[in-house]
Each structure stands twice: as structure tokens, then as C-alpha cells.
Amino acid sequence: MSLRRRTVLKALGAAAVGLPAIEDERRRAVVIGTGFGGSVTALRLARAGVPTLVLERGLRWPARPGGNTFPRLFAPDKRASWLAPGPVMTGSPLAAWAPYTGVLERVRGRGMDILCGAGVGGGSLVYHGMTIQPSEEAFARSMPPGMDWTAFDQDFYRRVASKLRPAPIPRDLLGVRQYRAAKMFHDQVSGKGLRPFRVPLPMDWDVVRRELRGELPPSYSTGDVIYGANNAGKRTLDVTYLAEAEATGLVHVQTLTLVRDIERAKDGRWVVHVDRITTGGRVAARKRIVTDALFLGAGSAGTTRLLVKAKAKNLIPDLPDGVGKHWGNNGDRIFAWTPPGDSPGALQGGPACVGVREPTLTIIHGPVPFPLDLGTTSLIGFGLVEPLGEFRYDAGKDDAVLYWKQEYDARLTTAIRDRITGIVGGSLLIDTTRFDTTTYHPLGGAVIGAVCDRYGRVRDQRGLYVTDGALIPGSTGACNPSMTIAALAERNMDAILPEVI
Template identity: 50%
Template structure:
């Protein structure tokens, strides 16, 4: 890497003022924005040149980094979060009901619903809350992206449901024969073994499976990217009891999860062609001078203080910052006039994957404290007359017996939201119409009612004051914004290969497997056709 010169406050203001003038801000506005870039102390500036830059290190970013490296492309992966590096006998990730500053991205309180209150110094923690109108988005932060703190539920939709939500240009047979299996192998997905499911800690999971079967749904063991031998060691007492006590929603300790940092990114770095730059926050995507694009970044410390301004020059950008942040980058670039040639539909066709959560309580039915995780069981009700639904049970690390268990559902949304550019704040903000959730609510409520009638218990919906989703999809979708392989129309060298490609739903299934499989499909074509020409 090359290091740029340190510059004075006046020199930085002149540079920022010139750049701001291109979007109508001017030097005065640049001066007012100085706290956002770490002033009053001036930050040095450094320039980097790479053949390709991947923005984000989650599912799509991991795929992009590995496949480009194996094609011989020197690649930089820019990630705003830190390395976490969970290993056996660790305390890398925080406990859900005992939150500390590791839980939130640069906020002084927990941002995940149902978390107990806490106040702490802001930190580059695991989850960012992107606040919108009518909906907030919970996004992962860290090397490995959302794979660090997701539930790991890996479900492949049926062909019928897949074709209901995905663009016709994405062939299900190809995905099922090639890309879903490749991802399952890379992330080492397997179902929960009998000996673990039959352990007393997994009482609530067995109970949910029995309830699902009594309700006439198809009970299944979902695939998980887990090292089950680590869970066995926890149950024996050889390792601290993290996941086996329900602590997995803020990351899996003891190194038990095959997250993207331990799989795709580890293999990518091993090629010698991939550099991962953690704690680099991309602030702007813009046209380059001697290269097609520049990315203006802040390198921060774990308190969020800017240490350096980094300008990355490249001919190739693959956006994998997740649906919310990829959408915000593109919508701001177009709305500010920085990249007016972006397609008009950037930010649109966005959705929540149709999520809804309930708490089931039955005072005569023990579910135990410290319910064994991760989420291992699902109920498929895909032929229901009220609409297809998947229900699953996320075990909870309750400290005491509550006679309760969480039940979550996914159905297909009936509408879309969009990110819109606000010139007053020079930013993009999500607007979510509440009518877009009507069909999922009807379908999931009906499925939960059927389960309640056969299994008993009271199912109460968990309805936060600020509605939110862990499963953002869309904003740079195939068709209006990108071609079937993630190439952004009329912008050579600019690609999207994350969940932004998918218009709002992955068909009653958790998105991670489909996102990763779609990224594999895109990179197959990009490597075959664009490396050596566009890249």
C-alpha cells in the first residue's frame, strides 16, 4: 500500500470544497461537515490503487473476493467493521440479555429489539440500525458481514415459490444444481445431529417440531453452517456454554460457526491476491479521473474516530455492502448528481422478506432457560390456502424458566419500499408503506393460529414501536438496475452482487443461502466474460 502526504486543515478544506462543489455544496458546507470527518484534528489522506474493489465482506463480498482472486485479480475488500475472530474458549461476542458496547454500531444503546436497556460508549459493534420511515433495517458490521450474527438458518425455496419472487432471467434449475450446492459445501452446512437435538437443552426445539407436525405442516431440520463438535464440547462442559445456552444472535463464540470470514474470505486471503481493509467506511462512490471510479473512505478506530481519509482508485467496483447500504450509496450518488448515469430505479423494489415474530407461552409446558441453539427446526406450510409460510423457533437465552418460546414466520410481501434521496441532508432514506406487510401478516397469523389450535399456548405478536427487519432485500434489482449477472446498466466496471439484486423476498426462506448462491452465479459469468476485458 502507498501512503499519501499529511495535509493541512486549509489544504483539506480546499480539496473537500472542490469535491463538494461538484454536488452543489461548496466550501462553507464542507467546513460545516468537518466533525463527520474527524476534525478539528486534521486527518491525513492516503491514495490506493487496485484492479478491483469489493465493498463489504458478507455473503456476496466473500464470494466476489474469492472468485476474483482465483481468476488472478488483485482485489481490495473494504469493510467498515472490525475483525472478530472467534476461537475456542473465547468471549469474542456479547450475550444477548446482557448487552455491552459490542452489540451496536456506533450508538450508545442496544439497537436490536427485545434487548434489555443499556448505556455505553459507542463502538464499532456488530449491528447497525438504519432508520427509515415506517421501517428500520438491522445490518451486520464486521469482517464476515451478516454471517457473524445471523441465525444461520439455511433454507432453499421450492421452484414454485422461487419463480414467484425472482426475475425470470435467473434459472432455478441452474441455481439448484450448481450454486446452492456449492454454497452448502463452502459454508459446511449440515442439519442438527440426533444426539444434540435429543439433549435436554434442546427441549424447546423438540417441542416446536412436535407442534409443527401436529399442526399438519412439514417439520424439517434446517441446514446450519456449524461445527457441531464444538456444540458437543459445550454440552460436555469442555467449553463455555455459549451457543448451547442460546447465545448466538450476537455471534457464535468458541469458533463454532463457519462464517464468511472463516470460509470464503480465508480462502481468498490465502491466494495472496486479496487485501482486507477493516474499519474503512465508504462515504462516497464517484467517477474517477485516471480510473473509472474512486471510493472515498474514512479509516476509523473502534470508537468511530477518523484516523485517515483513504481514496481508493479502481476500474472495478463490486458493491456488497448489503441491501440497505448498497442502496444508500447508489441513491446518494445518483441523487447528488455525482453519478447521474445510474439507472433511475436505484433504491426501488426494496422489501423485508415478510418477517413476523411471536412469543408462545404455555404455563404448564416447560421450555427451560438457556434454550439450546442455534435455530435448527422449521415448519414449512408452503401450500396453505392463506398463503405460503415458513415458521421456525429461535431458541432464547432466558436466564430463568419462562414457559415461553419465540416463533418467527416468513411469508411473501405484497409490496415494496424504496430509498429516496434527500438533498437537504445529502443522504438516502428508506420509506416503507405499511400496506406492503398486509399479505404476510394474514398468512403468518393464520399459520400461527393453526399451530395454537393443535398445540395450545398463547401466541402474542412481538410488535416493536419501531418496525424493523434483519432481512433487507432489493434496491439494485436484476432487470431495472442490473443485468442478470449484477452488471449495473450503462456503468462498465460497476457491479452489485449482494441482496440488493433480489426484489424484496426470497420466497419464505431466510435470505443468506439464496444471496450467496446468486452471488456465485453472478461471479461465474463475470469471471468468464469480464476478467481481461472490463476488469
């Protein structure tokens, strides 16, 4: 059946059930998603002179000094959740509201849920900002074959750092009351003869100083950054990569655009089926966007689900069998830490700014914005995990669902717990991930080797590219994956751009 005939039939069907008719649109290049992979890709296309449409399901969240762009963890409202009737973040107080296109989505799975940023800037809106380059050993053990460590170390990581300009917490701030929890962990590490490190974060620490002087309402200095950081101190993707891309006039970011399916037409072009939605999730318009170059940057959860659906429904014939497989949670583990005889206090300063690193294991203090002093804070562990998770198509939901078992990372969990115990001694530790099985760092599902070539081209699918964490099998070298995802996108675009221009 021709695409035109199929479009006519779909339009008639939509009219019968009261949905908007499907509109056709032609674009030179399309990028799905505004996270680290999608944002880097959009800027590289713009610099190369390629007119590009970037599709984002969420809203813009323009933070400003003294503003209230994002809700508080302990005072959530509809802005906190993506089309959910209440908070999706464990630990938030119970609340109810009409679904809204809020900033955080919880992708429900079997054995593991994924927490994803929703909005222009993707995960950079809701992450702490840990911009960490893995060690050479961890890089070699976790990244796909064919990755040149020297090139990443001397070039691609440097490109990302020059754009985000990460900086560690100034030493004097570790001495103020609000950062007592971070200083306590710093001193515990030092006391064991280890070397603590101050985590590079893409933020302006002068904003924290303004908060401490009372010139701005507190956000960073109370660790209240889970739903996004107010006061505009963080260099998120919307104000760095995407702002530069849009300034060229060649990149248009279209918000509130939900991609339902991707398809290969008989002539080899790519078809993106989208719904333009309202902030309440109602379908306001339906589009069929046709392009020669389609870049999937919707994050591991978004990109993988689109590919698994396309394979199961035969929208893209001949997709590799590895689609949906080789998924991992980046070895994430979060422990509640209650030091004996001393308290880290309430409203603990952040973002996560102090840690300790070993070649294949990283432990970082995570501040907790409890309004009351509960004597507790958190420690976050990252390690190398076997990528044994898998997304499978569910016809009843017309979606792909993640399958994960706790035993997949049981050995790593024990290693993280033992290492933390070796640092903090007889403190009370509770593995919160055991009860709230989530990750902010999904990786895999369309990995290099099994699904894509070494530069993110989907095998045997000319003009279809993966440009995000779906390329990486399970973990990125025992640290937050954002810097590596962006660096990988820079590397891959060097090779891909000549065939798109």
C-alpha cells in the same frame, strides 16, 4: 473540474477544519462489504488472479473455543452495537457506553429499521445460520426474471453448500433438556400431521456437545447467538470464503474503512471516497481509491444507500430511476409463543434448528436465551412480500432513508399468524414485529431489471457491479436469504469475470 483539482480543493477544505488530508490510492478491483455477496465476489476474483481490495467498516471478530469474542444478549457491552451509545437490539437490558465499532448496526428508517452485521463476515456473524434453499415455486415467484431454477438447484446452491457445509441438528440432541423448546415445536408440527424439518446450519455440532459436557462455556446450547456465537462452531464467512481468498495473497481486507461516497470519474474509472476510522468512530485518515472494477457488496442497506446518494448528488450521472426502489423485508415476522400448561424453559438451545415448510411459507422455531423461565419462546415466519419499500435521499443527513408502511405486508402477516395458529392451537401469540418493526433480511434497492442487468451489472455504468441482496426484489422464496444471495453471486461472477481479468 478535473479529479486532481477537485482532490486538491478537498484537501485544502479538510485542512481548514482539522480533518486529515485526502490520500490517493489506485487498485485493480475493489469490493465494498464482506457479507455473502462481497465474500463470494472476493474469492472468485482471487481465483481468477485479480488483485483485490476489500473494504470493511467493522472489525475482525475471531471466535475461538472457550473465548469471549462476542457479548451476551443479557449482558451487553460496547461490542454489541455499531457506533451507538447503548444496545440497539430490542430486548437487551438498558446500558450505556462510549460508542464503539461493535458487531450490530440498526439502520433507522421510517416505518422499518434494518439490523445489519458489522465486521469481517457481515451478517454471517450475527445470523442464526439458516442455510435454506427455497422451493422451486417460491424461487420462481420471488426472484427476478431470467433466473434458471435448474442451474441454481444443480450448481450454484451446491457450490455454497460445499463451502459452508450446513448440517441439521443431530436427532439425539433434540432429546436433551436444553433443546426442550425446539422439541416442543417439533412435536406440535408432527401432531398436526405435518412433517417438521431440521434446519441446515453451517456449524460443527460437536461444539454443542462439548458445551453440554461442560468442556466449553455455553453459547449455542443456550441460544445466545444474537450478538455473535462464541466457541468458533459456526462457519462464518471470515473463516470460509474470505479466509480462502486472503490465503491466495491477492485479496486484502481493510477493516475500519467507512465508505462515504462512490463516484464516476470523467475517464470512466470509479472513485471510492473512504474514511479510515478508529474504534470510537473518529476519522484517522481519508482516502480516494480509484479502480476500474467496483463491486458493491455492502448488503441491501449499504449498497442501496450509496447508489441513492450517488444519484441524488450526481456523483454517478445517468443512474437508472429504479435506484432505491423495489425493497422488501423478506416477509419476516416474529411471534412470541407461550404454550398453555407447559413451558419451553429458560436459556433455550439453538441456533434456530426446527421448522415446517410449505411451498411459499416457512415457520421456524427461534430459541430465546432468557436467563429466567418466562414460559415463552419465539416462532419466525418467512413468506413472499410485495417489494413496495423505497430508500429516499435526505440532504440534511446526506444519507438515504428507508420508507415502509405496515400495510405493505399486512396480508402476509395474517397468513403467517393463521398458519402458526393452525399448528400451535390455543397458545398465546404476540406479533412482536408489530411493536419492533425490524428485519435482519433487507432485500432490494438495486434490483435486476430496474437497475442492473441479469448478472448484476449496473445499467450504462461499465465496471460497476452489484453483488448482494440489493439485486433481489423483496424476498427470497420464503426462507433466510443468505444461501440465495451467495448462489446468485456465484452465478453472476461466472459471467462478469471474463470482462475483469
